[in-house]
Amino acid sequence: MLCPVCxxxxxxxxxxxxxxxxxxxxxxxxxxxxxxxxxQLNISVIKEPDAPTQSR
Structure with missing residues (x-):
C-alpha cells in the first residue's frame, strides 16, 4: 500500500x-x-478536523 501523503x-x-x-x-x-x-481495494483518507483554538 502506498502512503497517501508522500x-x-x-x-x-x-x-x-x-x-x-x-x-x-x-x-x-x-x-x-x-x-x-x-x-474492495478502494482507499479513502479520513480528514480529521483541526482542534478548535481557544480564545480568551
Missing amino acids: KSKTRIRLREDTVLENFPLFCPKCKQETLINVK
Whole structure:
C-alpha cells in the first residue's frame, strides 16, 4: 500500500477482500500517520478536523 501523503511504500499489504475502518496507516518514510478506510481495494483518507483554538 502506498502512503497517501508522500506516495512511498508502507508495510501494509491488501487483498481484494480486506476491509479496514479508521485504520491508522503509518509511513516509515515521512513519519506521518493517516486514518484510512479500505473496502474492495478502494482507499479513502479520513480528514480529521483541526482542534478548535481557544480564545480568551
